Every structure is written in C-alpha cells, then in structure tokens.
Amino acid sequence: MKVILKADVRGSGKKGDLIEVSDGFAKNFLLKKGLAEIATSGSINEIEQRKTADAYHKAENEKALRELAGKLSGTAVTVAIRTGKNGKVFGSVTTDKIASALSQLGYEVDKKRITTKEALKNVGTYDAEVRFMEGVTAKIKVNVVPLE
DSSP: OEEEESSOBTTTBOTTOEEEOOHHHIIIIIITTTSEEEOOHHHHHHHHHHHHHHHHHHHHHHHHHHHHHHHHTTOEEEEEEOBOTTSOBSSOBOHHHHHHHHHHTTOOOOGGGEEESSOBOSSEEEEEEEEEETTEEEEEEEEEEEOO
8 A cells, every 4th residue: 555654654764755555554553643644646746746846945045055155265254352461362252253253244154054173262364164064165264353
C-alpha cells in the first residue's frame, strides 16, 4: 500500500515522503496513529509540486546568499574598543560588535555566522569569515582601533 507520511517515522521515512509499506503496517500502525495518509493521485501530485517549489526556493535563497557573499568579500570594518593609557585593551572585540559594524555599512549579518581565527584582544587588523551556508563564505577584514 502506498502512503504519504505526515511525520518522521524511524526506519520508514521522513515527513512528506511517499513510501510503499505492507497493508498491515499501514492500517494497524501508520494510519491508526495518524502518522500517514493513503496516497491518492491528487496527493501524489501535490507532493511533487511541493518538492519542485522547495527546490526552486532553495536555489533562489542560495543565489541570493552567494550574491551577498560576493558583495561582502573584501569589506573592511572598523571596530573601536576601550584602551588604557599604556595601550592595554579592556575586553575583546566580539562577533556582536563586528555584526553591528557590518549593519552600519548596510549588511545585515547574524553574529553567529561570523568567525575569527583568534580572539581580538589587541589593536590591529584581523581576518574574519562570514559563513552563510555550506560552501558560501565571505572573508572580511576587521580593523580594531582604540576608542577616542
């Protein structure tokens, strides 16, 4: 019997999958617990259209992220941090501060997507990476200057 899963079923498939199962398993477990529905030609067509639409939206999202990464690559941001009289830095530059500096330049980036190789605890220029998704990254420069 062909059924469409309404929820993830361990060992059978994920939500939205069209699977072939035995009649007993379908009637006594999947349908009885509301985990699946019997596949009709209309519901099969709906699943195929949904998968096509999801693939299209994913491709459009990836295209937009690649475009944003291209614009952002090579961008330099300046972050000011408090320092003492002898040049000692109080605290460090966090990804939150880098994200707010990027937003001032017009790029809205989540702070969780920004990574640095080392802690930014001294005045100077550092490399950072903005990872939008698997395979889509942008390298930026972070200039840490003393707050005046």
